[in-house]
Amino acid sequence: MSILRRSLLAAPLALPAFAIGRRAAAADPFKVGFVYVSPIGDAGWTFQHEMGRRAVDAALGAAVKTSYVENVPEGADSERVIRRLAQDGNQLIFTTSFGYMNPTEKVAKAFPKLKFEHATGYKRGPNLATYSGRYYEPRYLTGIIAGRLSKSGIIGYVAAFPIPEVIQGINAVLLGARSVNPKATIKVIFTSSWFDPGKERAAADTLVAQGADYLTQHTDSTAVVQAAEEKGVWCSGYDSDMLKYGPKTHTTAVEMHWDNYYVDRVKQAIAGTWASGDVWGGMASGMVKLSRFNPSLPAPLLAEVAAKTEEIRSGKLVVFSGPLKDQAGVVKVPAGKAMMDAEILSMNWFVEGVQGKV
Structure with a gap:
C-alpha cells in the first residue's frame, strides 16, 4: 500500500510437526508465502495477518513451510517480491495489500499451476482468489x-x-x-x-x-x-x-481475524480442493x-x-x-x-x- 523502504526479511518457518493424512510433511512440506505492506510490529494490519500465518504453522506444523516478506511497497517492487516467492517454490501465496492487486494478477497469470490470494482486491482468475472483511x-x-x-x-x-x-x-x-x-x-x-x-x-x-x-x-x-x-x-x-x-482513551478497535481463513485455505490447497472465489466475511463469520x-x-x-x-x-x-x-x-x-x-x-x-x- 504505502511507499515504504524495502525490508525483505524471511520468517521463522514451521513449528512442531503435524501430519495431514499420508503426506510426508517433514520431507515435503507445502510451501506458503505471505507479502506484507508494513513492518509486522505488535499491532495493526500486518500484525493481524502475521497472526494468521502463525496460526497456519501452529495448526499444520511440519506439513507446511511458511515464509513472509514484510515492508513491501506497492507497485513494481511488490511484483518482484511476489514473483520471487513463486520462483522459490511457494505453492500458495497470500498478498495482503490493496495495491498488490495488479502485480498479483500479473504473476498469477505467469504461474498458472500455483495458487494466489489477494486481500481486499476484486480481480480474480482460475488460480487467483480474493478475500476481505466487512470492516x-x-x-x-x-x-x-x-x-x-x-x-x-x-x-x-x-x-x-x-x-x-x-x-x-x-x-x-x-x-x-x-x-x-x-x-x-x-x-x-x-x-x-x-x-x-x-x-x-x-x-x-x-x-x-x-x-x-x-x-x-x-x-x-x-x-x-x-x-x-x-x-x-x-x-x-x-x-x-x-x-x-x-x-x-482507547475505547475499542475494529479487529481482523484471519486465522481460520488462512488455515482453511491452506488445508484446501493441500487436499486439492482449493478453488478460486471471493470471501467477504462480516461479524457473523468472526x-x-x-x-x-x-x-x-x-x-x-x-x-x-x-x-x-x-x-x-x-x-x-x-x-x-x-x-x-x-x-x-x-x-x-x-x-x-x-x-x-x-x-x-x-x-x-x-x-x-x-x-x-x-
Whole structure:
C-alpha cells in the first residue's frame, strides 16, 4: 500500500510437526508465502495477518513451510517480491495489500499451476482468489461509541486513500454516531499512505485542533491512538487491539481475524480442493469484530453496543439501509431499501454529515 523502504526479511518457518493424512510433511512440506505492506510490529494490519500465518504453522506444523516478506511497497517492487516467492517454490501465496492487486494478477497469470490470494482486491482468475472483511460492520459500532462519548459531536477520521473500502468505513462510523446523536459530524484527513506514523500523527493533531474530541482511523500504525492518549480525547483503533497504546482513551478497535481463513485455505490447497472465489466475511463469520473495551466505559454504553452487535450478526441491523443522503442532500438509498454488495463495494460518495472530499 504505502511507499515504504524495502525490508525483505524471511520468517521463522514451521513449528512442531503435524501430519495431514499420508503426506510426508517433514520431507515435503507445502510451501506458503505471505507479502506484507508494513513492518509486522505488535499491532495493526500486518500484525493481524502475521497472526494468521502463525496460526497456519501452529495448526499444520511440519506439513507446511511458511515464509513472509514484510515492508513491501506497492507497485513494481511488490511484483518482484511476489514473483520471487513463486520462483522459490511457494505453492500458495497470500498478498495482503490493496495495491498488490495488479502485480498479483500479473504473476498469477505467469504461474498458472500455483495458487494466489489477494486481500481486499476484486480481480480474480482460475488460480487467483480474493478475500476481505466487512470492516464497516464493527465501525458502525465504534460510531455509536463516538456519538455517545463526544461532547463536541465532531469525530476526527485519519484515512489512507479514498477507495471504497475506506469510504465505507467513514460512512459507517457517521451512521453509527448519528443513530445516537443526529448532529454528529466527521472531519476526514487523507494521508495518502497506509502506514506513515508521522503523517498519521500530524493528521490527528490537526483534527483535534479543529474540534474533534474523538479520533478514529483507517491507517495501520498506532500513531493516532497515541496522539489521542496524549491529547486526552477518546479514540478507537483499527486492525488490532491498541489498548496498551491508549490505556485511558482507547475505547475499542475494529479487529481482523484471519486465522481460520488462512488455515482453511491452506488445508484446501493441500487436499486439492482449493478453488478460486471471493470471501467477504462480516461479524457473523468472526472475521471482523470489536476488540476488548476500555474498562472505564459505562455499563449502559457497553450494553447498547452488545445489543447492536447481535443485531448486526443476526442481520436485523443492516448498516447501509435507507434513507441515506449524500453530502449534497441527494437521496442515494431510499427508505425501505438497502444497498446491495456490489453497490457497497463500489461506494464512492460520503453520507450527509461527512466533511471531506472523495
